[in-house]
Amino acid sequence: MRYTKKARRNRFGNTTRVDIIDNTTGQVVASFPTTGGQSREEGVGIANRNADAELDRLNTAAEEAGENYGSREEMQAAENEKERRQRLDEDVAKSLIKGGHIEPITIKKRRARKKDGTFKKDDKSTPDINEAWEEVNG
Numbered sequence: 001m002r003y004t005k006k007a008r009r010n011r012f013g014n015t016t017r018v019d020i021i022d023n024t025t026g027q028v029v030a031s032f033p034t035t036g037g038q039s040r041e042e043g044v045g046i047a048n049r050n051a052d053a054e055l056d057r058l059n060t061a062a063e064e065a066g067e068n069y070g071s072r073e074e075m076q077a078a079e080n081e082k083e084r085r086q087r088l089d090e091d092v093a094k095s096l097i098k099g100g101h102i103e104p105i106t107i108k109k110r111r112a113r114k115k116d117g118t119f120k121k122d123d124k125s126t127p128d129i130n131e132a133w134e135e136v137n138g
Contacts, residue, residue, distance in 0.1 A: 002022065002058070004023060005020055005021075006018070016033070018048055020058065032050045032054075033047060107135055109133045109136060
């Protein structure tokens with residue numbers, strides 16, 4: 001699940017609010033205070049029901065969008081695996097360079113400019129491409 005629910009408690013152990021947390025960022029995306037109702041238990045029940053409804057809505061939307069990342073532990077394991085593979089790729093490249101099988105290249109970049117000479121800005125609709133920079137030969 002991409003989103004999880006967590007009860008926040010005060011120093012006396014009483015639930016004060018129920019938060020919905022985005023497992024990818026760890027940030028609170030929704031918070032439901034336990035105020036309301038005739039008693040503290042009723043307020044907690046209302047907050048839990050509201051949080052459950054929002055949690056179902058968010059997780060369903062994330063699943064339909066293909067953003068269901070699993071638990072925080074699964075995401076951390078995937079991130080660790082990604083870093084391990086990147087280190088392995090770097091080690092392989094270093095050994096190939098050291099053995100003389102390939103030569104290292106340096107990619108130089110500079111700020112991209114429009115025809116009138118002013119800087120281009122990055123297009124936020126293409127997150128994988130930074131239009132503000134361009135590669136330079138040499």
